[in-house]
Amino acid sequence: MSSEGLASAAGVNSAKLRKDLSHLGSYGTRGVGYDVALLIDQIEFVLGLTQRRAVALVGVGNLGHALAGYDGFASRGFRIAALFDADPARVGEEINGLVVQHVDELPRVAAAESIAIGVIATPAAAAQRVADQLVAVGVTSILNFAPCVLSVPEGVDVRKVDLAIELQILSFHEHRKASLTALPATGGSALTALPGGLAVTDTQEAIGT
Amino acid sequence: MSSEGLASAAGVNSAKLRKDLSHLGSYGTRGVGYDVALLIDQIEFVLGLTQRRAVALVGVGNLGHALAGYDGFASRGFRIAALFDADPARVGEEINGLVVQHVDELPRVAAAESIAIGVIATPAAAAQRVADQLVAVGVTSILNFAPCVLSVPEGVDVRKVDLAIELQILSFHEHRKASLTALPATGGSALTALPGGLAVTDTQEAIGT
């Protein structure tokens, strides 16, 4: 498979793709292209995806349920090792073969399962507390679906996924298509990074801290 | 509120924030700062968030359920106007006050509700067909949660959200923290853009087309 084919499939420039791959080493053959299977192995190795990491999911509301049942995690080398919730009514429920445990059980489970990554799917109000608990048990990577900014100590990685922001971006493009307002579409605008996004409700207090 | 305060709250540089805001016009007061309420109004106006757009959600599996019940959409100015699924068993189910309709009803509903944005939460195999149907009824903005690359005509915006990729990025950082491999952390690597991501399974056929 040529870099041109890979690039068009991925929707990027072929030169960029080649340069990226060259960082891994020379796994292509000139005049022929790349061995896709070998490439995948190498990428997985360098990215550390060969080891199946254990993931703890906190918050089994609507979103938590969906994440717990999401096939994409298992097929990409992640093992959801435990489900937690703070609501006693939800504790004991079984989802996809896993029983929801109370979030206070986290220290015990984390030690037993060697949790590497924590996923927060709680309401925004509970997110910071959960993050603190995760950090306390040694988790250094957090995926945050709650619409709020988490403060964590140095050395802990937080990635925030705000589903509404994706819609807002689409809405903005829709707006531009309609009215031909020529606002320079600067790549990563700080605007979308504002806590609470652009919601009128409670943005004041979110910023005012 | 000073730009410094806004910037630290958003986690960005204050100069960048001021420059971004300056694109909207001069809504700050020197020596004083910004009127947050006014700022929000202006940003919402420029970004076109003042009009509540109608969203159609296709695919009410685990993820679809979560999205249909997600408060963040409504509070950010989006109205989920209709739910669709191809599975007759799911048609008729009521979620959050909306009844799931068969995807073949899309043309009729789209005309009645003036759908602006389509959200695809179907399995990957069905995503392209749904995208085609959305495009056919005049939808020009698509948010795709299925782990596949959609091909759409010019003028249609597609944003892809792959939840597993977020975990992979965290996993990679975790990997780097463990072994101190010095791989240049190039900003937007093409690797993560590969269709099918880094999954071993069926990547071959995904690329081989």
Added chain:
DNA sequence: AGGCGCTTGTGAACGCACGCACAAATCGCG
């Protein structure tokens, strides 16, 4: 065996975004 076409890997240039630093402007206080 030799040449030819195709593809990789990479040096170099372009462009863009980020951040610094400063002039202009506003408010408060003496």
Added chain:
DNA sequence: CGCGATTTGTGCGTGCGTTCACAAGCGCCT
């Protein structure tokens, strides 16, 4: 009324990512 403190708005330099373009290398066909 004037001065100093504070903050915005922005010109400019720097660094990085992307892209072009080309030499080196590989396989195939004759």
